[in-house]
Amino acid sequence: MVVLVAGGPEGPRPRVHPAGEPLLLADDLAAVRGDGCFETLLVVGGRPAKPERHLARLARSASALGLRGPTADQWEAGMALAAREWGPESEGMLRLVLSRGPERGGPETAYITVAPVGPHAVRARAQGIAVTVLGRGFPADFAASAPWMLLGAKTLSYAANMAALRHAAANGFDDVVYLSSEAEVLEGPRSTVVIARSGGLVSPPAEVGILEGTTLGALAEVARRDGVPVHRERLLLSDLLTADAVWLLSSVTLAARVRRIDDVTLDGADPGIDVAGMVDRAVGRA
Incomplete structure (x- = not known):
């Protein structure tokens, strides 16, 4: 599952993005240069675990990279939506991703994915x-x-x-x-x-x-x-x-x-x- 999170204080609310449809442009700097930051946390009982710690670390990483990204409130709304969509029945691995955006120029890319916790x-x-x-x-x-x-x-x-x-x-x-x-x-x-x-x-x-x-x-x-x-x-x-x-x-x-x-x-x-x-x-x- 993918949740698209808009950046900037006036951005729209987060929304579920169909997992089978393209999200990143081919020249997005996350893909071509790894130019961005991320956080991974556990979803337990339909709720993200220790989100405030992950958001604080994501903010430090973004600052070190010179990225602005969504606000903490926008990330929180995206995580809440992702956790609700995932449900309480099983644990999930929730990842916050912030990319510098397209190499040609344009807004930063921010999204959230949720997947099952692996057997390893x-x-x-x-x-x-x-x-x-x-x-x-x-x-x-x-x-x-x-x-x-x-x-x-x-x-x-x-x-x-x-x-x-x-x-x-x-x-x-x-x-x-x-x-x-x-x-x-x-x-x-x-x-x-x-x-x-x-x-x-x-x-x-x-x-x-x-x-x-x-x-x-x-x-x-x-x-x-x-x-x-x-x-x-x-x-x-x-x-x-x-x-x-x-x-x-x-x-x-x-x-x-x-x-x-x-x-x-x-x-x-x-x-x-x-x-x-x-x-x-x-x-x-x-």
Whole structure:
């Protein structure tokens, strides 16, 4: 399903666009250059999960790209329409897309899609995942010195991330953890790294050039109410290998426990922190 969202304060209300009919022009810069940004969130019980966090991050990404986009109210109206059309019977993957628009010139393009949650996400929640470690090739402080690289923005330029995931799959892994050139832990291609250690949760800080995780932020609120401390600090691969548990968090898969890192099988003992349960509560699944 596709919902077309108009930009600008005077734009029309969002409307359902037939999924089988063309939407983008052939020279739309989303298609030809990946010049735009997006957000993906879960639809649970007919409602989008943590939309305010995603809209705030989308606004930051759009600002970094010099895009205006629809107003927050217009996006919210589009998400509400998309979620109603999807219905409460099953979970959905809702994606907000903002493109610079046609290369020849013209207004920005903004739309929303909703699709079923894939079986790989359901399997990762239930069974956990094996990940491989790959170098990203940047130092951990690169984002601060090279803002034009857009390392903290969720852009449509995902070819390298998808190539990393295909490389992982070809070698028998489910996902990837990126390291900086100094071997600091960064993030996954579509996820945030979190470890359990000494009764608390730890995740790398945004300052190392990673996307600020909306699921991590929602989890942190629930964790603090439960008396579980959440810290942001720089991590090395050794911290993952010696942690009480490791997860990759994302908005659709939610919490996937890491069972193996390359050829090292991690301790599968109960870490004493129900991260999956807290994430479920944070997004309205429990």
